[in-house]
Amino acid sequence: MEILSSRLILRPADYPTTLRFYRDALGLAIAREYPGGTVFFAGQSMVELAAHGGSAGPSTFHGALWLQVRDLQDVQAELTRAGVPIVRASQQEPWGLHEMWIADPDGVPIVLVQVPADHPLRRDTR
Template identity: 65%
Template sequence: MEILASRVLFRPADYERSVAFYRDAIGLAIAREYGAGTVFYAGQSLIELAGHGGQAAGAPPFPGALWLQVRDVYVTQAELEGRGVEIARAARQEPWGLHEMHVTDPDGVTLIFVQVPEQHPLRRDTRN
């Protein structure tokens, strides 16, 4: 499989506090903001703080995940299944327009494989 892009994804307990920390205290520049999240430049990588997808009552904390962009998440799912990889959550289109599939590594880290559709805002040139 070919990985096109990646980022670290955090779902903080207090989204506004975490945005202030990364933006103001650490001094990271904002790459983009969307309704429920902020993406920061972090050298040759990105850090995304998601204000959506909070944890269920009684669930263990979910501090972060690895976001891996692929060309076709459904082909990637079939490829991984063919290798015997257990799919934690099957590929599907999310309300925010991305197609996502989840795999859990041996240490419990969530790998989110993402396909960005042609019409999605992540594919638009914002240099107007």
């Protein structure tokens, strides 16, 4: 099987609120819009919000959206100013990454990650 591209599709309960969160609070750039949906750039991937098929209840999403940032302290300050609740403040994990947790309006976990300069993800060029 040859994979040509990929994206994460979310079907939020409240499309306009979730659209504002990803577009305005997180500042993701819009890749394209279509009737009933918006696709955002998210590093090497895409996040798509589809207005159709959303649930009226809590999210049944199992997993997390992982977004790498350059400076986690700056991002934490920016999100705090924007009124985004921080689920777990920035901290260095035992595996060496700096992580902070937030959630979108449907409760989808979002892990914001800074990879330190000395971390194997930066040193290993395979």
